[in-house]
Amino acid sequence: MRSRSRRVSTHSSGTAQTPPSRSACQRANRRVTFTMINLRVPARTEDTPPPRRAAADLCRRSRAARMRNPAWWPQVRADMTTIGLIGSGNIGSTVARLAVAAGYDVVLSNSRGPETLRDLVAELGPRARAGTPAQAATAGDIAVVTVPLKAYRDVPADALAGKVVIDTNNYYPERDGVIAELEDGSATTGELLQRHLADAHVVKGFNNIYFKHLATLSRPAGAADRTALPIAGDDAGAKRTVTGFLDRIGYDTVDVGPLAENWRTQRDTPVYVTPYGSFTDPVGTPADAGTVRKAVAAATPDAG
Structure with a gap:
């Protein structure tokens, strides 16, 4: 097990001045x-x-x-109607299905080219189209980055400047290779993507739930068995935007805090998959905000 350092952000006081652009x-x-x-x-x-x-x-x-x-702050606006997906695997395609069902348009992309997404686009119907990662990033009012962590530096930073980006990545050394900052706890996966996307607003989300459970546990607002998902981010407005999106596709949210705290929702932590059922259960079990909050609080720095 590796340890993670705890950090507290502080802000210096001083005379008011106009911030540089x-x-x-x-x-x-x-x-x-x-x-x-x-x-x-x-x-x-x-x-x-x-x-x-x-x-x-x-x-x-x-x-x-x-x-x-x-x-x-980025606002939850009525004109935020398009979701750009950079990566269209299990999580990406599931988010796309939920988004289309909620009335969003989606632009799908992957590393192999738009033509490989023809069947998924046909399944999703007229609200879906395929493009390159840069095209998906440009078209999306909200972007979802759902590629293997080892490929995060390939995400088009310029096209995502100023946008809210949901980061679904987890760290799997056997797939991604050893990443020193994650091994020694000096950074989290969300912080790595935020550094790469310096002008975007990154929010960690969708990374702790099995894609089959994500597909089945969506519920209307106010449902007694509505499930919650944890999010983390440094930008309060971006988290508000993501909370609004998750609400529309059928989920409540639990705010974990800044990206420095997203280790609490990573692989092998109490909130990773378990609250929603096992990998062998294709239907899943609803987990409300209280259940998710308790699991997040139970995480220890040595887990993961």
């Missing part, structure tokens, strides 16, 4: 002179950090400020 932040590490002019970094003294680090620190603080400001 994301493009300024992206340029901070490439064009220091330009950034110094626009951010008005003062002349250095012995106690002043180097310009590059000062700009990067300000960008990090401004991102935290944006995330605390509801005006910057």
Whole structure:
């Protein structure tokens, strides 16, 4: 068993200032002179950090400020009608079926090309079409990344900038190879994808439930036997958007916290598959929010 370090995010206080734009932040590490002019970094003294680090620190603080400001949060909008799926295997195709049943359009993609998805598109009907991963990312108002973790760096980052992205990945070393940050607990799977998709809003979801149970346990809002799924993310607005999507496809949610806490829902933790039944049970057992919350709380840093 490996250990995971616990981290607590803190925000520095200071005088109010207009946050730099994301493009300024992206340029901070490439064009220091330009950034110094626009951010008005003062002349250095012995106690002043180097310009590059000062700009990067300000960008990090401004991102935290944006995330605390509801005006910057992604909203659950009536025009969020298309789900882009990057990966269309067991989980991806199941999410697509649930989304179409709930009235969404879906754009499916995989690593083998749109032509290999012809049968699935035909099954789903006129609300479905196939494309490349970049096309699915561009078309989706919400994107679902459901590829093997080893392929996360192939996910098209530019096309997902500014979008809410649901990350279904789990870490299986026998499939993905050994990933040092996950072995030593310095990062979670969700944090890895968020680093790659620096301008997107990543929310971990769908990673703890067997795809057959995901297909069968969907229930209307208010049903006594409605099942809950855990989510984790650093952006409150993105989590609200995902909660709205899950509600429409038939699930309640349990907010686990930031992406740093998504180890609580990974493979071999108490909330992984077990609350919904065994792999040998194709129907599954409903698990309400209280059941899921209790299982999440029972996770220990050495599990997984």
